[in-house]
Amino acid sequence: MYSSLLLHSKRCIELHKSRTFRAISVKLLQNESPFRNPFSSSPSTVQSDSVLNLLTSYGFTSTQISRIITTYPRLLTLDAETSLLPKLQSLQSRGASTSDLTEIISKVPKILSKRGAKSTALYFDFIKDIIHNDGKSSHSSTIIGKQGNKMRNVTVLREMGVPQRFLFSLLVSESQPVCGKEKFEMSVKKVVEMGFDPATSKFVQALHVFYEMSERTIEEKVSVYNKLGFRVEEVWEMFNKWPYSLKFSEKKITQTFETLKRCGLGDEEVVAVMKKRPECMRASEEKITSCVETFLGIGFSGEEFVSMVKCFPTCVGLSAENVRRKVEFLVGEMGWELKDVVGIPPVLGYSLEKRMVPRCGVVRALVEKGVMMGRESGIPPMSSVLACSDKVFLNRFVMKHGKLVPELMAIFAGDKRKVKGLCVSVS
Structure with missing residues (x-):
């Protein structure tokens, strides 16, 4: 079964690759000890401290412990002596x-x-094999029962090219995509035949959907979208962009559609928005309503909000605080106008600390030194500063300024001591 599945999968992957080629010739507890228990006043403090001390005693570094409790915070609730120590x-x-x-x-x-x-x-032992033996398990074929079957299925996915980080989450997950035999095989075939790349998270998401949902259920979900105005092929386009779009209930799909309509979008506009960014369906009715209130409260008009949603649907999932801080920075600190944000709403998805502040710090330094004299406002267009790659930005604003390059690079690299005049908190 497994050899034929692999052969079939590889053929389909190569076919889709050739078609594609032809078609397109937590900062952890900031400013405190990384292992300080955030619930220090609770009775569980001693227990979580015991877990941290145990890990330290077994040679785990601070970085490794940070990764562990960030990835699996529930570990802090386990009993160090009776649960963890015997296993170690x-x-x-x-x-x-x-x-x-x-x-x-x-x-x-x-x-x-x-x-x-x-x-x-x-x-x-199985994970060790995956890491050190190029994915080939030396013992999984000898293990019987559910564990052995899980490991054999994970090995199949590994040989198809699924990355370690996805394999490990599937292996230890309580969900079922890598359990069973025939159902697993059928699900993988469907995913591969649809052209999903095994190296991407979408492949795993699609595997979840096909494994967990029957053909009848999937047809019913497609029908829900169809009744709202989506063509069948558009539903599958959304699925290819974000496989979880078929996992939502009829109530949730309809609710999101109607909520976006109440924001001022027409039926066809909602279809276009959901096709462009099906992930926006994750936002609850309350979240979307709060988002509208935030944008209107800041000073955007209803028409401007609709325009931004059509261009950048993900904005409906941004928190009110996130939007306010970024707009205050761009408009209040840098001097751009709200209409500039309306023109390129994806800037609201950029990191304030990692992208906006360093780049705007460079621009502010150039303005203060008189390098940008000649422009009416002194500040270049927002798009030329923020909506470009690092390489383009550096060539445009840093590398051509000779003696200023070291200072500008320090600002760009995030040296806050070099950033002048930007009164924004990025903590």
Whole structure:
């Protein structure tokens, strides 16, 4: 079964690649100890501290522990002595080196949630094979039962080119996409035949959808969209962009559609928005309503909001604080106008700290030095500053300024001491 599945998958992948080629010739607890318990006043403090101390005693670095509790925060609620220690001791007694132990657990901390030391050891060994033996497990074929079947299916996905980070999450997940035999095989075939690249998260998302939903259920979801004005091919276009678009209930799909209409969009405009960014369906009715109130409260007109949603549908999922801080910075600090934001709303999706402040710091420095004299406002168009790649920005505003290059590069690299006149908090 597996060899034929792999052969079929590889043929389909190559076919889709050739078609494509022809078609398109948490900062963790900032300013505090990285391991300080955020619930320090709760009774669980001692327990979580015990977990952190245990990990430290087994050689985990601060970076690895940060990754572990960021990836799997529930680990802090487990009992260090009765749940975690026996598993770590068992792995060590079986010959696991400190480097293997810390590397594997920091990558897949959820294996410590598996019941019993034996189960943890099976997953540990399999993950070690995946990491160190180019994905070829030396023992998964000998393991029987659900665990062995899961591992064999994960091996198939690995040989198809699914990256480690997706494999590991599938392996330790409680959901079912890598369980079973025939159903797994059928689901993978459907995903591959639709042209999803195994190296992307969309491949895994599509696998979830096809495994968890029957053909009848999928047809019913397509019918829901069809009744709202989507053509069948448009529904599948959305699925290709974001497979989870078929996982929503009829109530949720209809509710999102009607909420966007109440924002001022017509039926065809809503269809266009959802086709462009189907992820906007994740936003709740309350979130979208709050978003409208935020934009209108800042000073945008209803027509301008509709224009921004049509261009950048993701804006309906932004928090009120996020939008306010960015607009205050762009308009209040930098001197651009609201109409500039309306013209390129995707800027609201850029990071304030990593993109806006460094780039605007460079521009502000050039204005203060008189380098940009000659423009009416002194500030270049927002699009030329923010809506371009780092390479283009550097060539446009940094590299051609000779003696100023070191200072400008320091600002661009995020040296806040060099950024003058930008009164914005980026914490």
